Amino acid sequence: MPLHFLTADRTFEAASESALPHQDQDRWRRPYRPGPWRVGVAALGLLLASFVLLAAVLIALSGSVFSSGTASAGTVLVAGLAIIAAALRLLRVGVWVNGRGLRRVGFLVTRTLPWARVISVRTAQQPVRWLGLPRRVQGQALRLVRENRRPEDTPPLLTTHGLDFLGRPMAFDRAADALEAWAAENRRG
Template identity: 55%
Template sequence: MPLPFLTADSACDAQDPDGSGTAPAYEVLAHEDHERWRRPYRPGPWRVAIGAVLLLVSSFMLLATMIIAFAGAWGGAAACLAAALTVICGALRLLRMGVWVCRTGLRRVAFLGTRTVDWSRIAGVRTVQQPVRWMGLPRTVQGQALVATVRGAGEPLLLLTDHGADFLARPEAFDRAADTVEAWAEEYAGDAPATA
């Protein structure tokens, strides 16, 4: 069964094809569908591991639901089923978090919300040095962040950090992802008509 939230852009798949350690520049392939939302990088091992643990916990909760239902306690079975479905939805949302791009705009998916910005409203995307949250927790450390400057907005939109669940201890992966998102911004934000 295909899992679209785990797939990466084909440009990311083409990174370092000869094992030389140098990644080719972002390239638009003729067969790519730029109307479809895609995450231009692979989810990191921390995000996948946390999602897998949550799905494992939910499987035990579903087993407990079945045992409780066979015992005849339908109220407890319903509550356990609701808790298991909540954990499954949380795991799937966690795996879907990140930056998604397509021809129409840029989308930042957070755990509790999603923000979509048209390319015409984006003035630029750049990497900056600033305090960032470690794994999304309140603790902050000095690191790199990819931010988008949105026309009409006060603060830049934080897209990615090198201390997030996708890029912790993977600076090369962060650089590739930032370069790819910046390439999308140069291609589509530069061509989009500016709107006030």
């Protein structure tokens, strides 16, 4: 089963004369691949879910002998499905773009911002959070400047020390360039 959200749109990586080599402006796309940290954490979550689901099957099979086995198996099954849903949601987290706007997909909240409300998207050197933890290190961040908001009020779209770009500065530069190109083209149009 292909997981289209796991890979970036290949047209962003192909060399082309256009800054935005895309055909369908209405399709949401992530202009970068998920990083190894994000994929690794999701893979560990899916591995854990397989053990939890195996435990649910074993509890259900032994449930005929014990009276509370079926209810326990159902609880463990729901826990396993919740772990799978969390791992798949973690893979969808990131910045997505299309012709209408920019979408920031978080683990719990998704926000969409139309291009008309975006003033600029630019890279800045600043202290950034390391892997989303409270510890801050010096790095680069892709900042979104919105109308009627100060840039400091808006969290960065991407950072060099996030789950997707830790140890991959070239990938961060490509993703930042692609997002800046999307913003520049759609602000004109």
